[in-house]
Amino acid sequence: MPExxxxxxxxxxxxxxxxxxxxxxxxxxxxxIAIQCRQNGDTPTFEKLGIMIYExxxxxxxxxxxxxxxxxxxxxxxxxxxxxxxxxxxxxAILQDKSIMDFKGISLEVECDESCYWYFDRDLLAGVLxxxxxxxxxxxxxxxxxxxxxxxxVLEIRVEDNGQGYPPSMLRNDSVTANKGxxxxxxxxxxxxxxxSRVAVMHKNGANQGSLIIENGGxxxxxxxxxxxx
Amino acid sequence: xxIPLKQSHILIVDDFQGMRTMLREFVxxxxxxxxxxxxxxxxxxxxxxxxxxxxxxxxxxxxxxxNGQQILEEAKLRKFIGYSTIWIMVTAEKTMDMVxxxxxxxxxxxxxxxxxxxxxxxRLEKLIAKKQSLSDIEKAVNAQDYLAAIASCDQLMxxxxxxxxxxxRIKSDLLLMVGDYDTAKALFDKILAVRSVPWARTxxxxxxxxxxxxxxxKEIFQEVLEENPMYMEASDWLSKxxxxxxxxEQAQQVLQxxxxxxxxxxxxxxxxxxxxxxxxxxxxxxxxxxKTIKLSEHSVHKSPTAFxxxxxxxxxxxxxxxxxxxxERGKVEFKDNTEAALQAAVLESMAYQKMxxxxxxxxxxxxxxxxxxxxxxxxxxxxTMDMAKSLFQMGEKDKACGLLQSVVxxxxxxxxxxxxxxxxxxxxxxxxxxxxxIKESKQEVININNQGVVLAREGKxxxxxxxxxxxxxxxxxxxxxxxxxxxxxxxxxxxxxxxxRLMYExxxxxxxxxxxxxxxxxYFEYLNVxxxxxxxx
Numbered sequence: 001m002p003e004x005x006x007x008x009x010x011x012x013x014x015x016x017x018x019x020x021x022x023x024x025x026x027x028x029x030x031x032x033i034a035i036q037c038r039q040n041g042d043t044p045t046f047e048k049l050g051i052m053i054y055e056x057x058x059x060x061x062x063x064x065x066x067x068x069x070x071x072x073x074x075x076x077x078x079x080x081x082x083x084x085x086x087x088x089x090x091x092x093a094i095l096q097d098k099s100i101m102d103f104k105g106i107s108l109e110v111e112c113d114e115s116c117y118w119y120f121d122r123d124l125l126a127g128v129l130x131x132x133x134x135x136x137x138x139x140x141x142x143x144x145x146x147x148x149x150x151x152x153x154v155l156e157i158r159v160e161d162n163g164q165g166y167p168p169s170m171l172r173n174d175s176v177t178a179n180k181g182x183x184x185x186x187x188x189x190x191x192x193x194x195x196x197s198r199v200a201v202m203h204k205n206g207a208n209q210g211s212l213i214i215e216n217g218g219x220x221x222x223x224x225x226x227x228x229x230x
Numbered sequence: 231x232x233i234p235l236k237q238s239h240i241l242i243v244d245d246f247q248g249m250r251t252m253l254r255e256f257v258x259x260x261x262x263x264x265x266x267x268x269x270x271x272x273x274x275x276x277x278x279x280x281x282x283x284x285x286x287x288x289x290x291x292x293x294x295x296x297n298g299q300q301i302l303e304e305a306k307l308r309k310f311i312g313y314s315t316i317w318i319m320v321t322a323e324k325t326m327d328m329v330x331x332x333x334x335x336x337x338x339x340x341x342x343x344x345x346x347x348x349x350x351x352x353r354l355e356k357l358i359a360k361k362q363s364l365s366d367i368e369k370a371v372n373a374q375d376y377l378a379a380i381a382s383c384d385q386l387m388x389x390x391x392x393x394x395x396x397x398x399r400i401k402s403d404l405l406l407m408v409g410d411y412d413t414a415k416a417l418f419d420k421i422l423a424v425r426s427v428p429w430a431r432t433x434x435x436x437x438x439x440x441x442x443x444x445x446x447x448k449e450i451f452q453e454v455l456e457e458n459p460m461y462m463e464a465s466d467w468l469s470k471x472x473x474x475x476x477x478x479e480q481a482q483q484v485l486q487x488x489x490x491x492x493x494x495x496x497x498x499x500x501x502x503x504x505x506x507x508x509x510x511x512x513x514x515x516x517x518x519x520x521k522t523i524k525l526s527e528h529s530v531h532k533s534p535t536a537f538x539x540x541x542x543x544x545x546x547x548x549x550x551x552x553x554x555x556x557x558e559r560g561k562v563e564f565k566d567n568t569e570a571a572l573q574a575a576v577l578e579s580m581a582y583q584k585m586x587x588x589x590x591x592x593x594x595x596x597x598x599x600x601x602x603x604x605x606x607x608x609x610x611x612x613x614t615m616d617m618a619k620s621l622f623q624m625g626e627k628d629k630a631c632g633l634l635q636s637v638v639x640x641x642x643x644x645x646x647x648x649x650x651x652x653x654x655x656x657x658x659x660x661x662x663x664x665x666x667x668i669k670e671s672k673q674e675v676i677n678i679n680n681q682g683v684v685l686a687r688e689g690k691x692x693x694x695x696x697x698x699x700x701x702x703x704x705x706x707x708x709x710x711x712x713x714x715x716x717x718x719x720x721x722x723x724x725x726x727x728x729x730x731r732l733m734y735e736x737x738x739x740x741x742x743x744x745x746x747x748x749x750x751x752x753y754f755e756y757l758n759v760x761x762x763x764x765x766x767x
Binding site for chain 2: 092
């Protein structure tokens, strides 16, 4: 291919495509080995594998967030806001993280009506939920709860855990501060939060726009990741 | 698909060995036993042509050659897969071309990597259930019985409220297709009263377009795009509307903007090329034609008019040598296509004239004339006009005028084509003579039609049919004439009762009209009447 025909977008897209193939296989193979370990009663290895799968999942989530952000920045992301089943998106996000939750012995509870439908970009919201679950996984003791309901023309999805709560530096209740909190020293680049609030803000209905709130409390008194979409 | 997942025949297409194995293991674990895999598009097409699959799980990005979308398009066009086949596209990322692609060739679902077994199984079960619930509608659509399809939608909305959104969308498309704009408008308004949904607003714009309220349509499409800059469907319609309003410069600008967002759609590239050519913007036309050719290389959208279009650009730019090269390439691509050969011959004659090689130009036009004969006159207005231009340059004025008259007769109610014909006459300094010829030709067709109408009014449908049949024979491309003949045939059947041969003839004629003008307003009206006649005993 002549050089001038290569677009940077295509280049990262195809690299990410390739990396995701590898990750997909890696995760699937690790899951298989983990199941074998559990059957053989090799608990220490089983638990170590859980961590590896979690990290691989995180890498995958980061890749897709980076690519989406790049495309959103260049206004070439194919945003597709249409009516979707909220329950389905939550269930699928959980399925992606189910094996790591099992490894850590985390119980997951979902509270969302089957008939709950709302307007959003399915893939972007799935990315937000996976990020929320990954974060909750890190902070929880052993419980995570996902709730969704529509109230006053706004869909509110909450991901709550029963851990110690988020450290003060991560809390944000001023909702639209998408640029806050990139902290390289804490190991959290804030990519997930940045991505999530960008996605929330992109969802508009008339004069209202979506928001992301990070707070402590909720049903379990731990961390709460709250997305509101009009 | 009416069979359960376990009994389904599944094809997996992925160029990556590891992914193939993984996906195969996933479906195996679900209890599926009939599984085939393909690693290239060629293998996939071979398997698809030889087997009837219930489910196809296909990677989008397959390396060189066709991508997943192009395989899907080819499989659908060649009828390797039917409406009951579930096609899942697997991809690492969502792209504009996936979301905004042509609606009729969209896969049933997209799966973003990473995929695990539970997720795949969940989606498959859901898709099977959905296919099953929509099968009545699809069957009716396939049988072109659109009114029955709409009735099915209404029925399902009552029994399956979970699919309401899909059903509303399908129903609104069907209503637009059959031209029931009042019901469609009411449906869109109801949706829009709750929320500004882009597809519903675009739907309202389409109604204005179809009822020739172009200014209203333009306003709506612009508003949709302001709210959703990436809603390509609205952008396509906006450019169409601007073209209808005669604002070609803006139409081109809208297409150019769309192209930045969705550069890999050959259909859109070709629209841009054509718009730019009309505007005399030869550089943009050239680039867009070149991209069209490149993008449609492995696609069913491959079209000879992209090659002839590019050749025209080269001719106009004064580099006929390049035009000849492009035409040579086109000839290789479309060896058995008579129409393509004709287009090439006409443009060759023009190129050779530019190069001062009279003998070769004459030989090419002679070849073109022969090809017209073998096509029984079914030649597009564009090619015929090009041929006339070439003949004028060779001093064959009578032949050229004859061709232009046939264009007028075949399109006597089409203001755009008539104005193009008149422009050709003016280009040859034959303005006045041309206008007279156009007027004469138009009148000739109008007279035949009037005669037909008088006969029909007197109830003499048989005679009317006879008259129009012979007219259609000499004017095989006249949409108006063919539709009038259909009207007479329907009148005859209403008078005499159902007749299989007449039914067949009418359906064929309607099919032909649909080929050159998918938006013909009477098409669905007549089709529905035919279905009603068919239902009588």
